[in-house]
Every structure is written in C-alpha cells, then in structure tokens.
Amino acid sequence: xxxxxxxxxxxxxxxxxxxxxxxxxxxxxxxxxxxxxxxxxxxxxxxxxxxxxxxxxxxxxxxxxxxxxxxxxxxxxxxxxxxxxxxxxxxxxxxxxxxxxxxxxxxxxxxxxxxxxxxxxxxxxxxxxxxxxxxxxxxxxxxxxxxxxxxxxxxxxxxxxxxxxxxxxxxxxxxxxxxxxxxxxxxxxxxxxxxxxxxxxxxxxxxxxxxxxxxxxxxxxxxxxxxxxxxxxxxxxxxxxxxxxxxxxxxxxxxxxxxxxxxxxxxxxxxxxxxxxxxxxxxxxxxxxxxxxxxxxxxxxxxxxxxxxxxxxxxxxxxxxxxxxxxxxxxxx
Ligand code: GTP
Ligand code: IMP
Ligand code: MG
Numbered sequence: 001x002x003x004x005x006x007x008x009x010x011x012x013x014x015x016x017x018x019x020x021x022x023x024x025x026x027x028x029x030x031x032x033x034x035x036x037x038x039x040x041x042x043x044x045x046x047x048x049x050x051x052x053x054x055x056x057x058x059x060x061x062x063x064x065x066x067x068x069x070x071x072x073x074x075x076x077x078x079x080x081x082x083x084x085x086x087x088x089x090x091x092x093x094x095x096x097x098x099x100x101x102x103x104x105x106x107x108x109x110x111x112x113x114x115x116x117x118x119x120x121x122x123x124x125x126x127x128x129x130x131x132x133x134x135x136x137x138x139x140x141x142x143x144x145x146x147x148x149x150x151x152x153x154x155x156x157x158x159x160x161x162x163x164x165x166x167x168x169x170x171x172x173x174x175x176x177x178x179x180x181x182x183x184x185x186x187x188x189x190x191x192x193x194x195x196x197x198x199x200x201x202x203x204x205x206x207x208x209x210x211x212x213x214x215x216x217x218x219x220x221x222x223x224x225x226x227x228x229x230x231x232x233x234x235x236x237x238x239x240x241x242x243x244x245x246x247x248x249x250x251x252x253x254x255x256x257x258x259x260x261x262x263x264x265x266x267x268x269x270x271x272x273x274x275x276x277x278x279x280x281x282x283x284x285x286x287x288x289x290x291x292x293x294x295x296x297x298x299x300x301x302x303x304x305x306x307x308x309x310x311x312x313x314x315x316x317x318x319x320x321x322x323x324x325x326x327x328x329x330x331x332x333x
Pocket of ligand 2: 117125176180192226
C-alpha cells in the first residue's frame with residue numbers, strides 16, 4: 001500500500017491538479033481523496049486533449065477505476081459537485097463523507113456582502129469562509145442532512161483506511177497551499193482553515209503514521225491571486241515580458257507573479273514534512289523543456305535550478321513537470 005499526499009508549497013495554483021493526474025495515470029491509484037477547503041479551489045487537468053477545470057472533484061478522477069472521495073473536512077456546493085460529476089463521468093465511483101459541510105446560497109451572499117473578505121482578503125466569493133463560521137457555531141448542515149446526497153454518503157475515513165489495509169494505493173489531494181493556511185500562512189490574507197499536510201490528513205480522518213510520501217508542489221516561479229504580502233513581486237509588464245502571466249481558474253483574476261523563493265520553499269518543506277518535491281511549469285522558465293519526458297532532455301540550466309532547490313531544501317526533486325498535459329513529466333528517481 002502507499003498513501004501519498006499532494007500539497008501546495010506556495011500560494012496555491014502550483015499545479016497540484018497536474019501532479020495528481022500524473023500519479024493517477026502512472027502510479028496505479030486505487031483511490032483519490034479530496035482534502036482542503038472547497039470550491040474556492042480550481043484545478044486544471046489536461047487529459048486526452050480535453051481541459052477539465054475542476055473545483056471539487058479530485059484530479060485523480062483520470063484513473064479510470066479509481067474510487068473518488070470527498071473527505072469530511074471539505075465543503076461542497078451541491079450544484080457545482082453535480083455538474084462536475086456529469087463532466088467527469090464518475091457517478092458510479094464517487095463517495096462523499098457524511099460529515100462533509102454544505103455551502104448554501106446564503107453563505108455565498110454573506111461572503112459577497114462582506115467587504116473585509118472580498119476587498120481586504122480578496123476571497124473568491126465561493127462562500128467557504130461563512131460556511132466555516134457556521135460549522136464552528138455548530139449550526140451548519142452536513143452532507144448526511146441532504147436526501148439528494150444519500151446515494152453517495154459513506155464514512156470516508158473508514159473506507160480509505162480499509163483500502164490501505166487491503167494494500168491499495170491512495171492519493172490525498174490538498175487544495176490551496178501552505179502560505180494560504182489559516183494557521184501558517186500570511187494571516188489575515190489566507191483561506192479559512194489549515195491546508196497543510198497534517199490538515200489534509202485530519203480532513204480525511206487518518207493519522208500521520210499512515211503516510212508514505214508527502215509531495216510538495218512548487219512552481220518554477222511564484223504566483224499569488226488575491227491580496228496579501230508577496231516578496232519580490234514583479235510589475236505586470238515584466239510578468240508579461242517573462243511569459244509568466246496566469247489567470248485564476250475560479251475567478252479569472254490575473255495572478256500576481258514573482259521569481260522562485262528558496263526561503264519560502266524551505267519553510268513549506270518544514271511545515272509539511274515534505275518527502276519529495278514536484279516542480280511545475282519548468283517549460284515556462286526553460287522553453288526548450290516543453291513537453292519533455294526523459295531525464296536526458298533536462299538542460300544544464302534546468303539541472304542547475306533543480307540542484308539549487310535540492311541544496312536549499314534538502315529534499316529530492318522527484319517530479320519535473322514540463323507542460324499542462326499529463327504526460328509532460330520527467331521523473332527523477
Ligand atoms: P489550486 O488547488 O486552486 O491551488 O490549483 P492547482 O494547484 O491545481 O493549480 P491550477 O490548476 O489552478 O493552476 C496551474 C496551471 O498551470 C493550470 O493551468 C495547469 O494546466 C498549468 N500547469 C500545470 N503544470 C504545468 C506545467 O508544467 N507547464 C505548464 N505550461 N503549465 C502547467
Ligand atoms: P477564500 O478562501 O475564498 O476566502 O479566499 C481567501 C484567499 O485565499 C484569497 O486571497 C484567495 O485568492 C485565496 N485562495 C483561496 N483559494 C485559492 C486557490 O485555490 N488558489 C489560489 N488562491 C486561493
Ligand atoms: Mg488553482
């Protein structure tokens with residue numbers, strides 16, 4: 001059995017979706033489990049020439065027979081979930097924990113009407129923060145309280161534990177990232193819960209002794225969407241000149257950008273107990289790498305960058321992503 005956790009090492013949008021979809025296709029995944037906050041996230045997965053923009057379904061859905069789980073710690077928006085179930089065709093293999101929290105229109109209105117959240121923090125308007133407020137107040141309705149969800153309801157902690165005992169491979173997919181964590185991020189410019197590796201385990205209902213690999217996903221440059229401190233931030237014109245511009249999957253907002261930050265990578269390694277690093281968008285930093293999937297295609301400049309990350313963080317860079325497509329990946333064993 002193997003239990004892998006995929007966690008963002010910066011401000012989100014590192015490409016966790018891409019890394020998880022690769023694991024799903026090539027590492028024989030039996031189950032993909034969504035952790036993290038909720039539909040404030042947006043993962044892009046490019047699979048068989050099709051672009052999927054997903055907010056709730058874990059990117060591991062690309063493994064044909066894998067079971068798909070939404071864990072207890074996650075918040076769902078039932079409309080978004082149902083649309084994504086149709087889009088990905090996972091109706092017969094998706095399961096939702098009975099304790100998963102449910103976002104209503106009222107939560108979304110409350111968030112959109114909250115100037116502090118919308119203007120100061122730069123919230124996504126998906127209603128996650130106010131839904132957590134109700135959960136803390138113990139007034140929130142959970143998945144088990146909605147008859148239309150009953151066909152999907154299970155105890156995800158138990159199911160995943162049983163799969164692991166049975167020798168199966170499971171990937172937990174976090175959302176958001178280390179520096180957006182309510183506890184360890186750049187408070188108050190953060191999301192509404194802890195989203196680091198231990199938080200993801202707690203979302204699912206598993207203990208730390210079960211974990212085999214914590215994969216910290218870092219992008220070859222930094223991006224941040226929404227407000228908050230951002231060291232060495234580049235002017236928009238410079239971002240464009242470098243070809244680093246990106247737009248948010250959920251909000252369509254232009255992402256802020258800055259060069260790779262080794263100090264933050266070290267902190268993220270510590271907070272998450274990273275056992276390997278995945279580095280994405282290497283093709284944007286080094287265009288010769290576009291679509292590369294063999295070790296010998298790594299250029300001297302790319303090798304130097306990878307070695308510097310390893311020297312600084314003391315963690316092995318195992319996954320090198322060279323394009324949005326699942327197959328654009330170099331593995332360094
Ligand atoms: P959150 O859970 O919202 O934090 O998202 P995420 O970490 O899954 O990342 P997201 O999909 O929002 O953003 C990453 C973007 O980069 C997507 O558009 C991906 O398709 C793209 N991407 C991922 N890896 C690579 C890569 O190696 N090269 C290129 N060019 N694009 C990539
Ligand atoms: P909220 O979680 O919607 O309240 O947003 C709080 C902050 O986290 C804002 O700055 C958002 O832009 C940011 N944020 C939340 N989810 C994501 C994500 O998935 N990727 C990147 N930023 C996010
Ligand atoms: Mg995203």
